[in-house]
Amino acid sequence: MEKDDSNDFDTDLDDDTTDHINESPLHRLSSGKILAAHRSNRLNQTFGQINVPYEVQQELVKEDNDDTLITLRLKTPHDKRTRVQIYEHCCQTLDTTADWQIRALLPSDVITIIDRSFSFNDIRALATAIEANLESLTLNTVGLTSRSAHLLCQALCKCINLNLLDLSGNKIGRKGFEAIVDTVNSLPSLLYLSLTNCGLKDSYGIRIGDLCRPKRLIEINLSANEFEENSCIFIGNVLTENSSLSYLNLSWNFIRSVASIALFRGIEVNQYLTHLDLSWSGLGYDGSVALRRVLIVNKVLERLNISNCNIEWFSAKVISEGLAKNSTLNILNLSYNPITTHGVQYIIQALNSKTSALHWLDISGTPVFAPTVRLAEKIAQRRDFIMKFDCEMPVHDALGREAVATKGDSMRKIIQHIDERRWRTLDYFRMLDKNNTSHLDRETVTLNIVKSGVKLQNEDIQNIHQRLIQPAVQPLTYQAINGIIQQQRVRDRLLKIHQEQQTRHMKKHNRKILETVSQHFPDIEIISKYQKHKEAIEKLAKPRAHSAHPRFF
Template identity: 65%
Template sequence: MEIFNEKSFDTDLDDDETDQTHDNTLPRLSFDQKLTAHRSNRLNETFGQINFPFQFQSNKKVRTNDDILIPLRCKTPSNNGRIHIYENSCHMLDIAIDWQLHSLLSHDNIAVHNRSFSFNEIRAFATAIEANLESLILSSIDLIASSIRILCQGLRKCVNLNLLDLSCNKLSRESFKLLVDTINYCTSLNYLSLANCGIQDSYGRSIGNLCRHKRLIEINLSGNEFEDMACILIGGALTENIRLIDLNLSWNFIRSYASIALFRGFEINKTLTEFDISWSNLGYDGSVALRRVLIVNQFLHRLNISNCNIDRASAKLISEGLEKNSTLQRINLSFNPLTTHGVHDIVQALNHKKSAISMFDISVG
C-alpha cells in the first residue's frame, strides 16, 4: 500500500510477485555464450527459438548432440551424395570445406595419411560416408576418443566396406572396445590394420574378440604392446577362427611364455597360412612350442621369425620341427644369432624329400 498526497492506493509494487520478477531477469550474455547458443540452434534445428544458453532456461540437464552424426540424408546418386552430404555438414558445423576430402569423397576407395582432423572435420567426414564405400584408410590422423565415437557411427553404415586401416592412431581401452564392437557390424570387412595404435595387454577380451571376427581374413596388429594376456586371448581365438588367413603380430612385447600360449592356437587352427611374429623374443621356450606347431600344423605356408633371439639351441629345436613339416613354403630367420652350427642344422632339416620350402632367409645385414 502506497500513500500520495494524503491518499492511499495499491500499486502492487511492493508485493512478493514483483520481487520474483526481478529475480528472473536474464543475465547479459558474453560473446562465447551467444556463440554457444547460436551453434546449438543450428545443430538442433531450433532457429530463432533458443537465443540464450540452456543453463539459463532451467535447472534441467539438456542433452547435446556433439557426439552424433549430422542428421542429413540425400537421395542423389551415391558418389555425388557423399559430396552433397559433406558440403551440408560443413555448412551446419560452420567449418570450411576441405577440398582434398571433397575430391576424395567421389571415390569408393579413400586413403588419408599424415594429417590432423579436428573434431568437427571428422564429424562432417563420418556423416558423409555412404554404404557403397569399399575401403577406408585413415592412417596417422590424430584420432581422439570423441572422434573415434563419431567415426564408428559412420562405419556402421558402410555395409560394403572391405578394407579398414586406422594404423598410427592411439586408441584408448574404451575406443578400442567400441571399434571392435563396430567392426562386428561390418559384415563385408576382410582386411583390418590397427598397427601402431598403442593397444595394450590390459585391453583384455576385446583383443580376443577381434581375432574371432567371422569375416576378417587379414589382421595387422603389429607395433602394439601385447604381452602374456593378449597372447593367451589371441591363441584361444585362433582355436575357434575358421576364416583368418594372415596375422601380423610383429614388434609387440611377446616373449617366451607369451609365445607358448599363442602357438597353442596354431595346433588347432586350419585356416591361417601366413604368420609374422618378427621382432619378438621367442627364446628357448618359444622355440619348443614352435617345434610342435611345425610338426602338427599342416596349413601354415609363410612364417616370419626374424629378430626373435633364436640361438643355436633354439635353431636345433626348430630344425626338428622343419624335418617333419611338408607344407611350409617360406621361412624368414634373418637377424638371429643362429651361429654356423644352427644354420647347418636347419639346412639339413630342409633337405628331406617332403620339404616344400622355396625361400629360406638367414641374412644378417
C-alpha cells in the same frame, strides 16, 4: 526547461527478464582464463567448439550431443544429395572449414587419407557424409581419438559393402577400440583390418580375442601394439576355432615366453592360417619349443617371419627338429637372429630332406660356414631353393662349437673299429705285435694302428700317441692295452647313461614349457595317444628293482 531522457538507461532491478538474460554473462577473459579455456579444449577434445572458460562451460546446458552424427535439414530431397553437399553442409553447421582432400575423395567408394591431422569436427563431418556403398576406408595417422573413433563407428555400421578398414597410427584408446570391435563384428563384408600402432594394450582382455572372431575376416594386422601374455591367450583360443583367417601380423609386440607359447598352442590346431608374422618379438627358447611342435603338427602354415626374435643357436637347433618333419612351409625368415654358423648348419641339415618344401630361407645378418653353403647348393640342385645370407666363413663361430676331440674320443674310434669286426682285444693286440715280442714298440705302435684300417685324423693320431707313450702304461703289454680299452668302455657307458638322463630331462623340461598354458587350452593334448601308449610300454618293460633284504611285517 525540459530534460532530454533519450540517454536514460533501464535500471529497474526488479525486471525478471533482465535477470534471466544476465544469469550467466560472458565476462571479458584475462590471459590466464584464455589459457585455461584452451587447456580445457585440449583435454576434452573439443577443438573449435567451446571457446568459453571451463567454469562458465559447466553452467551452460548443451542442447546438442557432440558424440552423434549431425541431423541434416536441406531443401533438396535426400536421394538427390551428393556426399560432397552433405559434407559441406556438415562443415557449415559445425562452423569449420571443409577439407579439400576429403571433398575430393568423397565421390569415390575408396577413401585413403594418410598423415593428416583432423579435428573432432572434421571426423564428425566425414562420418556424417559416409554412405553405405563405401568399399574401402583408410585413415592412417589422422589423429583419431577415443571420441572420434566411436563417432566414426556409428557411420561405419551402415557400410554393408566395406571390405577394407585401416585405422593405423591412431591412438584410439580403450573405448574407441571396443567400438571398433563391435563394428567389425557387425560388418558382413569386411575382409581386411589393420590397427597397426594404435596403442592397444594387453589389459583390453577378451575384446582383443573378439577382434579375431569374425568368420569372414581373412587378414588382420595388429603390429606395433602392446600385446603380452593376456592378449596372446585370448587370440590363441580364438584361433583354435577360427575358420577364415589366413594372415596374422603380430610383429613389434611384447610377445615373450608364455605369450609365445599360448599363441603357438592356438596355431597348432588351426587349419586355415597360412601366413604368420612375429618379427621383432622375444621368442627365445620357450617360444622355439612351442614353434617346433607347430612345425610338426600344423599342416597348413606356409609363410613364417620370425626375424629379430632373439633366437640363439640352441633354439635354432630345436626349430630345426621341427623343420625336419615339416612338409608345408614354403618361406622362412630367420634374419638378424644370433643363431651363429652352427645354428644355420642345423637348419640347412634339417632342410636337406625329401619331405621339406621350403624354397626361400632368409638368414640375413648371419655368416654361414663354407661347407653349409655347399650343402645349400646341393639342395638347390635337387629342387627350387634360395638361401639369402650375408657372407661365407671358412671357420665356425666359437659360440655353439662342440667339444674339442679328446684322447677318449680318439680311443673310442679304435674300440668302434674292433667292435665292428667282432674282434677280441687279444686278436687286435696280436695284429699289432708283428714281431711276437708280447709287447708293442712305442715308436711304431701308432703307425701300426693307422695301418690296421682305423680311420683317424691327424689330431686323433697325436692324442693316441700321447696316451700310449705315458710312463704309467709302460711297457705296452697286452694287459696294459686291454686295461686302456676297458677303461674307455666304462667311460663310454657312463657318458651314454649321462646323455640319456640329460635327454629325458630336456623332454620333461620341454613338456613343462608346453604345459605352462594347458589350463587355457584344455582340449589340446600335448602328447598323442600313440606316444602315451609307447611310454607306458617302455615303463612296463623296465625291470623293477627289488631289495636283497625283504622286509617282514
